[in-house]
Amino acid sequence: MKLIxxxxxxxxxxxxxxxxxxxxxxxxxxxxxxxxxxxIREEIYRGxxxxxxxxxxxxxxxxxxxxxxxxxxxTIIKSARSNSQGEVGDGKIFITPLEDCIRIRxxxxxxxxx
Amino acid sequence: xxxxxRFFLIAGLLAVFSALPAFGSDGTPIDTGITAxxxxxxxxxLLMVPGLAMFYGGLVRSKNVLGTMMHSFVAMGIxxxxxxxxxxxxxxxxxxxxxxxxxxxxxxxxxxxxETITSSxxxxxxxxxxxxxxxxxxxxxxxxxxxxxxxFKGYIAFIALWGILVYNPLCHWVxxxxxxxxxxxxxxxxxxxxxxVVHIASGVSGLVAALYLGSRRGHPKTAAAPNNLVMTMIGAxxxxxxxxxxxxxSSVSSGLLTAQALTATQVAAAAGAMGWILIESIHQGKATAxxxxxxxxxxxxxxxxxxxxxxxxxxLLLGFGAALVCYMAIAAKNKLGFDDSLDAFGIHGIGGIxxxxxxxxxIRKSWMQAAAEAAGGSWSVWQQLGVQLAAVGIAIAYxxxxxxxxxxxxxxxxxxxxxxxxxxxxxxxxxxxEQGYGMLNPR
Numbered sequence: 001m002k003l004i005x006x007x008x009x010x011x012x013x014x015x016x017x018x019x020x021x022x023x024x025x026x027x028x029x030x031x032x033x034x035x036x037x038x039x040i041r042e043e044i045y046r047g048x049x050x051x052x053x054x055x056x057x058x059x060x061x062x063x064x065x066x067x068x069x070x071x072x073x074x075t076i077i078k079s080a081r082s083n084s085q086g087e088v089g090d091g092k093i094f095i096t097p098l099e100d101c102i103r104i105r106x107x108x109x110x111x112x113x114x
Numbered sequence: 115x116x117x118x119x120r121f122f123l124i125a126g127l128l129a130v131f132s133a134l135p136a137f138g139s140d141g142t143p144i145d146t147g148i149t150a151x152x153x154x155x156x157x158x159x160l161l162m163v164p165g166l167a168m169f170y171g172g173l174v175r176s177k178n179v180l181g182t183m184m185h186s187f188v189a190m191g192i193x194x195x196x197x198x199x200x201x202x203x204x205x206x207x208x209x210x211x212x213x214x215x216x217x218x219x220x221x222x223x224x225x226x227x228x229e230t231i232t233s234s235x236x237x238x239x240x241x242x243x244x245x246x247x248x249x250x251x252x253x254x255x256x257x258x259x260x261x262x263x264x265x266f267k268g269y270i271a272f273i274a275l276w277g278i279l280v281y282n283p284l285c286h287w288v289x290x291x292x293x294x295x296x297x298x299x300x301x302x303x304x305x306x307x308x309x310x311v312v313h314i315a316s317g318v319s320g321l322v323a324a325l326y327l328g329s330r331r332g333h334p335k336t337a338a339a340p341n342n343l344v345m346t347m348i349g350a351x352x353x354x355x356x357x358x359x360x361x362x363x364s365s366v367s368s369g370l371l372t373a374q375a376l377t378a379t380q381v382a383a384a385a386g387a388m389g390w391i392l393i394e395s396i397h398q399g400k401a402t403a404x405x406x407x408x409x410x411x412x413x414x415x416x417x418x419x420x421x422x423x424x425x426x427x428x429x430l431l432l433g434f435g436a437a438l439v440c441y442m443a444i445a446a447k448n449k450l451g452f453d454d455s456l457d458a459f460g461i462h463g464i465g466g467i468x469x470x471x472x473x474x475x476x477i478r479k480s481w482m483q484a485a486a487e488a489a490g491g492s493w494s495v496w497q498q499l500g501v502q503l504a505a506v507g508i509a510i511a512y513x514x515x516x517x518x519x520x521x522x523x524x525x526x527x528x529x530x531x532x533x534x535x536x537x538x539x540x541x542x543x544x545x546x547x548e549q550g551y552g553m554l555n556p557r
Contacts, residue, residue: 010543010549011177011538011539011543012539014538014539018332043547043548044547044548
């Protein structure tokens with residue numbers, strides 16, 4: 001089991017969600033986060049271009065069984081990338097080993113609980 | 115002269131001048147009572163526009179909140195500019211082009227009314243600005259029908275053209291002294307404050323535009339939940355308050371008729387709101403806040419054409435009737451599956467039609483007697499219903515046809531429907547480079 005954590009652009013959420021659902025990855029947790037990577041993003045504030053030091057992003061968390069890791073990751077990469085080349089600020093994907101997974105309702109553990 | 119003496123001199127002069135009645139250039143005296151109420155009404159109607167921005171803004175997804183609020187705000191800009199340029203002249207000038215709209219070259223940039231006092235005793239500026247607020251809110255109402263999927267530039271072009279070619283002629287027909295609907299039947303088609311001109315016109319136009327542009331991406335499969343119902347409730351409250359200017363101000367007086375209109379407005383809004391949550395509780399098992407707000411609007415919309423002619427019992431039934439009819443209309447919309455996103459047609463179109471027609475059964479006796487005299491003996495409810503049907507039919511047909519032409523042209527020339535990518539990213543990011551709720555994140 002793996003925990004896939006992806007940081008993506010806010011405005012890519014719809015694309016990524018739709019692509020994941022298409023790929024039958026429907027279980028997901030989404031949160032608003034702020035952070036800083038390589039990207040420098042300009043915004044307009046009263047006619048001036050300003051660069052906020054923390055940039056709003058969306059964090060996706062998806063717990064998957066090992067066989068689904070590739071399809072999930074590939075779907076996110078494909079749908080979250082800006083145009084075909086990709087741009088600085090498109091985000092990152094972290095994959096971490098997941099020790100256990102428990103469904104609260106039944107108490108069952110492991111791969112079937114995902 | 116000491117400071118004290120100078121103060122008394124100025125105070126004395128002020129007292130003398132303020133005691134003198136003010137006169138227009140043609141000698142008509144200003145009625146300060148009416149003027150004060152009309153200034154207040156003008157302000158109240160403008161307050162409805164940010165109210166509408168909050169009402170609509172709360173109902174969309176968070177990525178579209180600013181774009182949606184801007185639909186109302188930008189109407190305050192563009193429509194007000196157009197109003198002083200040509201809107202007032204087209205609406206309240208004398209018949210031209212066979213009565214299609216009005217024109218008066220003195221009204222261009224309001225140049226000719228700098229010192230005019232109208233026959234009702236208010237400076238014509240006040241009347242013009244009061245009417246101008248209606249020209250602002252009407253196109254802003256349409257935006258609810260095609261929310262979350264419209265280009266900002268295309269929207270501005272559309273409402274500008276719509277204001278010129280749909281609103282101004284309709285306003286002229288119904289409210290100008292030589293408008294043909296103003297003079298239809300015994301005492302004209304009854305549209306006290308804009309049942310046809312404002313609500314039917316905007317609701318029907320919204321429906322046509324929504325059908326032409328198609329649904330939002332993923333509609334109705336992906337639920338588009340409101341991002342902030344708290345804001346929607348505040349907006350609905352502002353609309354209710356502002357509506358007193360809208361309806362009671364439409365008497366263009368400060369007296370009995372004003373009081374009658376104000377009372378009808380309050381009663382219908384309350385009846386609509388209570389009606390809606392009652393129907394909802396029976397049908398769905400819960401009374402929702404959005405339902406209460408929708409009921410307020412349905413009641414207010416329905417009483418808008420009727421406020422000058424119905425008594426409280428009539429307003430009660432109108433409000434309740436509008437809640438029932440609008441509730442069913444929205445249920446039907448969900449079955450039929452078209453995407454009138456924020457129910458501009460379901461509330462304003464259907465509510466306006468309901469009010470404009472049902473009102474004939476609640477007209478107060480004195481009005482019917484006056485109508486009978488004007489018609490030379492007798493005038494029945496059914497004859498008035500005929501006049502109302504004609505006015506409603508004409509408003510629907512005219513708004514629908516012109517809107518279809520305008521959305522087609524704007525969509526071809528500038529582009530009205532947002533691109534798929536723009537729609538997914540949200541209006542805020544795409545058209546404004548901002549985000550509504552950035553403050554919720556540390557930055």
